[in-house]
Amino acid sequence: MHMHKFEKIWLIFGIGALVVFLSVVGVSAFYLGNKPPSCLTTIDPKKVDTEAPFDKPGLNKVEGKEWDYELVYVASAFFYNPGEVEVPLGAKVKVIATTKDVVHGFQVAGTNINMMLEPGYVNEIVTTFDKEGEYLVVCNEYCGTGHHLMSSKIKVVK
Amino acid sequence: MSSQTAKLKVDPRDGKLAMAHFYVAFIALALGGLMGLLQTLVRSGKFELPWGIDYYQILTVHGVLMGLVLTTFFIMGFQYAAVSRTAGTHSPAARRIGWIGFWVMTVGTIMAATMVLLKEASVLYTFYAPLKAHWIFYLGMTFVVVGSWLDGAAQIMTYAKWRKENPGKPSPLLSFMAVINTVLWIVATLGVASTVLFQLLPWSLGLVDTVDVLISRTLFWYFGHPLVYFWLLPAYMSWYAIVPKIIGGKIFSDSLARLSFILFLLFSIPVGFHHQLMEPGIDPAWKFLQVVLTFMVIIPSLMTAFSLFATFERFGRSKGATGLFGWFKVLPWNDARFTVPFIGMASFIPAGAGGIINASNQMNQVVHNTIWVTGHFHLTAATSVVLTFFGISYWLIPHLTGRKLTKAMNKLGIIQGWVWFIGMVFMSGAMHFQGLLGGPRRSAFSTYGDAAQAAEWIPYQIAQAVGGSILFLGIILMIIIFVNLAFFAPKGEEEFPVGEAENLEEKAPMIFENWKLWLGITAALILFAYTIPFIDMIQNAPPGSPGFKTWSSW
Numbered sequence: 001m002h003m004h005k006f007e008k009i010w011l012i013f014g015i016g017a018l019v020v021f022l023s024v025v026g027v028s029a030f031y032l033g034n035k036p037p038s039c040l041t042t043i044d045p046k047k048v049d050t051e052a053p054f055d056k057p058g059l060n061k062v063e064g065k066e067w068d069y070e071l072v073y074v075a076s077a078f079f080y081n082p083g084e085v086e087v088p089l090g091a092k093v094k095v096i097a098t099t100k101d102v103v104h105g106f107q108v109a110g111t112n113i114n115m116m117l118e119p120g121y122v123n124e125i126v127t128t129f130d131k132e133g134e135y136l137v138v139c140n141e142y143c144g145t146g147h148h149l150m151s152s153k154i155k156v157v158k
Numbered sequence: 159m160s161s162q163t164a165k166l167k168v169d170p171r172d173g174k175l176a177m178a179h180f181y182v183a184f185i186a187l188a189l190g191g192l193m194g195l196l197q198t199l200v201r202s203g204k205f206e207l208p209w210g211i212d213y214y215q216i217l218t219v220h221g222v223l224m225g226l227v228l229t230t231f232f233i234m235g236f237q238y239a240a241v242s243r244t245a246g247t248h249s250p251a252a253r254r255i256g257w258i259g260f261w262v263m264t265v266g267t268i269m270a271a272t273m274v275l276l277k278e279a280s281v282l283y284t285f286y287a288p289l290k291a292h293w294i295f296y297l298g299m300t301f302v303v304v305g306s307w308l309d310g311a312a313q314i315m316t317y318a319k320w321r322k323e324n325p326g327k328p329s330p331l332l333s334f335m336a337v338i339n340t341v342l343w344i345v346a347t348l349g350v351a352s353t354v355l356f357q358l359l360p361w362s363l364g365l366v367d368t369v370d371v372l373i374s375r376t377l378f379w380y381f382g383h384p385l386v387y388f389w390l391l392p393a394y395m396s397w398y399a400i401v402p403k404i405i406g407g408k409i410f411s412d413s414l415a416r417l418s419f420i421l422f423l424l425f426s427i428p429v430g431f432h433h434q435l436m437e438p439g440i441d442p443a444w445k446f447l448q449v450v451l452t453f454m455v456i457i458p459s460l461m462t463a464f465s466l467f468a469t470f471e472r473f474g475r476s477k478g479a480t481g482l483f484g485w486f487k488v489l490p491w492n493d494a495r496f497t498v499p500f501i502g503m504a505s506f507i508p509a510g511a512g513g514i515i516n517a518s519n520q521m522n523q524v525v526h527n528t529i530w531v532t533g534h535f536h537l538t539a540a541t542s543v544v545l546t547f548f549g550i551s552y553w554l555i556p557h558l559t560g561r562k563l564t565k566a567m568n569k570l571g572i573i574q575g576w577v578w579f580i581g582m583v584f585m586s587g588a589m590h591f592q593g594l595l596g597g598p599r600r601s602a603f604s605t606y607g608d609a610a611q612a613a614e615w616i617p618y619q620i621a622q623a624v625g626g627s628i629l630f631l632g633i634i635l636m637i638i639i640f641v642n643l644a645f646f647a648p649k650g651e652e653e654f655p656v657g658e659a660e661n662l663e664e665k666a667p668m669i670f671e672n673w674k675l676w677l678g679i680t681a682a683l684i685l686f687a688y689t690i691p692f693i694d695m696i697q698n699a700p701p702g703s704p705g706f707k708t709w710s711s712w
Binding site for chain 2: 003004006014022025030035037038042045046078103110111115116117118119121122124135140141144147148151153
């Protein structure tokens, strides 16, 4: 099969760029640890309210871990519990969340905190809140009539 | 291409079946477009739906009609005609199977649509469990898929007949491409058929109590990404094999066109996890593997871009154009059959770039499930693909109905293309920007308790309503042209343009039609990308989920 010289150059350049790009993404994920949220922990969706840590939603100070706080959320149609929370500026926080019913999203608008909440699974993300202000948490996966009303608020305060 | 067996005119009996598909497709466009307009108006915050109609109900109608009905019916009609034109008239048996497929799809569409209108299935076109729709909705969707398999079987039969009658020869390019797309579709729909038949139907009928959410999502996305290539490849068929003929040029290379289609078949399916990057139940290593496989489709995309622009440039130079971009001026800009698909092609450059961002392991986190994604597929599917489909309609519909594309309709077609483009710049552009600020997708109007961040999104939502209104105007124009070409245009002959390769001595290698080989590699890649994660999902499954109905009823 014949291939034009310019096309060969074009493809070598394109595939080379692809290799570089994927290497960067791969190094970032597996060497620097910037992996997408994949908690791999399961839970009985009917027993969310009685199991730790979801029996105590909200901000909890922890000791002896890589992060200072755990921010626990329970999502259900069409609420997040807690509905509003204050986080100290600069705190390293592990956000842990699950859902009691259908699939919900958990997105802190204006940040990279973004994850899917699925019945039966716990999801989590570690982040540092290093900018003061009020952040809106929105559900970004359709969950029913009240989907656009489902939100929560994170206040990052000094 | 063998000119003895390839009739220049599509057999009227095949034309009738193709037209039947187009009637359904354009009805879907009209109704789905109206729903799209209403959505953008609601989301502007200045309009409320009357008579207790629910926003998420019309969102479901819009998604199902545009994403599943318009596309599947148009593609099957187009491919059925393209195979008939290039590989010869379909046999009576193939035609009968095609008609059965058409009716099965139509009945399925009516079943699903009825349940949505009754507010029994406001689950959007992704119908994610554990939202539980009425079983008739799922059964209707199954019929659409099974009907499309029958349609595809008719095309494969005619292709196989051509191969038998022409041993040792490469098949006509358009038929080859149609068969690749049909095979891709059949392999991909096995996923969605499995979740519907084995999980959602028994569950919605009450035969089982719970559903495994992660498995149903994984099976859905096994289908959901190749689905977008199933939309795109017919547009590529037109760009590779039809547009060169329309402008009076040649196909850059027949063999490279075939190779790129084979690469799309191989790399479009084992990649569904890149839609599930933000999900809790899948190991990051497997997610990354599928991200890598996803990026392989960039290679045939680059090949396609090269071929198309090489065709344009060579044509331009043959017309005496000089300089780096001189060829651009001599292209037939006053021909709707060229200009409209060209706008689609050009839109694919930013659209493809956005796709690379979405599929990227970590960048996805910024835009996942924001309205950026909606903006993205309104550039890819709703601009590149749909404008190319319109471009195809401008010659195919009169060809099939024995009418002429008049000067007036040609001009209206060009206006339609530009109206669409302008509408999409507003709507899709605003969606991309709002998404970067965190605005969620699939949401009705909300100020989120007068939150400051939500207030920043509203101007973009107003821009989307402006764009949506312009686009709806484009749909009205398209419907006018369709009705004219189908029923009122003057009788006459319109050409079915089929391009010829520049180098006719160079035959396509026969290895391209070695189906055992390509299907074998496809299966191996799918097994490689899915087997272990799938076993993992089953072994480590949480307790199943009962069904929920979280939307408002009548």
